[in-house]
Amino acid sequence: MIELNPTPQNAHQIARRQAARRRARLRLLKNRLRNPAWTFLRNVAVAPASWRREHWILGGTAVMLTVLVGVIMPTFASATRSEPAGVALTTLTLELPPLPAEADAAIAALAANGQNEPDWKISRVKPGQSLSDIFREQGLNASDLQRALDAQEDASALRRIRPGDEFAFDIAADGSLTALRFDRDEKTRVTLAFSADKVAESIEDRxxxxxxxxxxxxxxxxxxxxxxxxxxxxxxxxxxxxxxxxxxxxxxxxxxxxxxxxxxxxxxxxxxxxxxxxxxxxxxxxxxxxxxxxxxxxxxxxxxxxxxxxxxxxxAFLRTPVEFTRISSKFSSGRMHPILGKMRAHRGVDYAAPSGTPIRAAGAGKIVFRGRKGGYGNCVILQHNGKFTTLYGHMSRFAAGKVGQRVSQGQVIGYVGMTGLASGPHLHYEFRIDGKHRDPLTVTLPKxxxxxxxxxxxxxxxxxxxxxxxxxxxxxxxxxxx
Structure with a gap:
């Protein structure tokens, strides 16, 4: 604050301060003239090396102090912690539930052979393999397989195997079979323990x-x-x-x-x-x-x-009775026949498919024709609920069945071929109502x-x-x- 009417003493102090400011400005001006690049915000990159080393030393010291505190403090806390008074423990003897008799017998049979835990060798069924093939791969003979079959009331899992099924064998050092494990179904695992005089079966629910x-x-x-x-x-x-x-x-x-x-x-x-x-x-x-x-x-x-x-x-009917790659010819009142080379009606739909592709019954019905039929080649005709009939032509071969036999919807009745007047493998499919042809692709199917x-x-x-x-x-x- 500046006083409007200063006293003599105050005037003397003000004069001294003003003189000190003038001397400071003069020194600053001389320094600027000697060091024109000097600034209060010095760039670290151009700062003297001694200035940077000091900061690194200070930073390193701070890090070391932090680490020491982190190590010493938990140890100090543990050293000052008092342990709770000892608690008396009581030991109880609990009886285990008894094992099923079958499992007991299986374990006893394994123990009799000097084994506590089987060393299973896993064999997975490959396409075309039989169970006897798998037994031979393990160095076992037909009598081992027969003993396994005879030991079970339900041996269906051994008689009807499928690719991907797993069988586990435990074979002793002398090559004899000591145990066989397999799944009877998704929920049941069977283990057969072999001894000299019997085969013990144990069943595990999964x-x-x-x-x-x-x-x-x-x-x-x-x-x-x-x-x-x-x-x-x-x-x-x-x-x-x-x-x-x-x-x-x-x-x-x-x-x-x-x-x-x-x-x-x-x-x-x-x-x-x-x-x-x-x-x-x-x-x-x-x-x-x-x-x-x-x-x-x-x-x-x-x-x-x-x-x-x-x-x-x-x-009541499948729209397409075969898995096909493309429709090679549609329903038409007139088309150029690929074999005869002249115009004629095409009263069905041709589904191109590889030879041997299964052909399925479009609906439940009865076989009224099964055999060779002119340009249709190998042909099957089905009667459905009185007024509906379906025809399947150019088959390579027939599936099991005979005239008069009933078939269910989706049942395989034959296989794609090119018998009769056909330029390539396909199914010729016709749909008739009261004997009149209808386009299988557009006909309204009964519900x-x-x-x-x-x-x-x-x-x-x-x-x-x-x-x-x-x-x-x-x-x-x-x-x-x-």
Whole structure:
């Protein structure tokens, strides 16, 4: 503050301060003239080396002090901690539950051979192998296999083996079989303990569970690629396609942008994935049209897929009775015959497929013709519910069956070939109503009857939470896209 009327003493102090300021400005000016590059914010890169070393030394000292405190303090805390007073412990002897008699006998048989824990050698069944082949690979003879078969009341797992099945062998140093282990089914493991005079069987129950999964996919290139992107196995994707196979022709109806949501389960055993389960419920949007499939076991014990209103998705007839690569010729009132070289009507649809591809009955019916029939070559004709008949031509060979025998929908009745007037392997398929030909690709197929009212309530109660979950999945995916 500047006083307007300073006293003589104050005036003397002010004069001294002003003189000190002038001397400081003069020194600063002289320093600036001697060191024109000098600044208060010196660049570390051009600072003297001694200045940087001092800072490194100070920083290193601070780090060392921090480490010492971290090491010394916990030790000091442990040293000053008092241990609680000793607690008296009481030891109890608990009896183990008794083992099943069969397991006891198996363990005793193994112990009699001088073994406590079997040294299992695992053999997995390969395509075309028999169980006798596997026994020979292990250096065992037919009498060992016969003893294993005779020791069980249910030897079906040994008589009907499949590729991928596993058999475990415990073989003694002298080459004799001491134990055999295998799975009778998904839930049951069997161990056979061999001794000189008998074979003891023990059975172990294995925990199997079904884990429910939810997936959503959008078609960009193919159904299987979309299923893979959704985390589904190829088998589960195929089961999804089979569920909607009566309404959607996945060979020619699928479009980019079609989507699906599916609830399915996977089978796990003892925490490990065992196999694909079943489709429980699903929706499929194909060319803007929504289809729904809900798995349900009806009062007759049939497990089928139903629509939301309880009508079976299964139709009386399959739309396509063969897995094909392409449609080589459609239904037409006139086309140039590839063999005869002249115009004539084509009263069916030709599905090109490799020779030997299975041909399935489009619907349940009775075989009314089975044999050679002119230009059709090897041919089968089925009669369905009075007015419907289907014809299958150019077969390479027939499946088991004879005239008059009834077949179920989807049953194999023959195999693709090129017998008769055919320029390549394909199935010629005809659909007739009251003897008149209809285009198999466009004919309206009869529907199955819906669930009776007494059953519909139970179906609706089980379907409601599944439909709600599917709608939630659809809405979440739609929101993410938007």
């Amino acid at each position: 925990a199997v569970e079904r884990r429910v999964e939810v997936a959503h996919g959008v078609i960009t290139s193919s159904l299987f690629e979309a299923g893979d992107q959704a985390g589904m196995s190829d088998l589960m994707t195929l089961r999804l396609a089979n569920a909607f196979g009566y309404d959607i022709d996945f060979a020619q109806d699928l479009r980019q942008g079609d989507s699906f949501s599916v609830i399915y389960d996977e089978v796990y055993r003892e925490g490990e994935r065992l196999r694909a389960g079943d489709v429980i419920a699903a929706t499929f949007i194909n060319q803007g049209k929504r289809f729904t499939a809900i798995r349900y076991t009806n009062a007759k014990g049939e497990t089928l897929f139903y629509t939301e209103d309880g009508r079976p998705l299964r139709k 199955e009857e819906p669930l009776p009212a007494t059953e519909l309530a139970r179906f609706s109660k089980g379907a409601a939470p599944l439909l709600a979950q599917l709608k939630l999945v659809d809405s979440v995916r739609l929101a993410r896209r938007n």
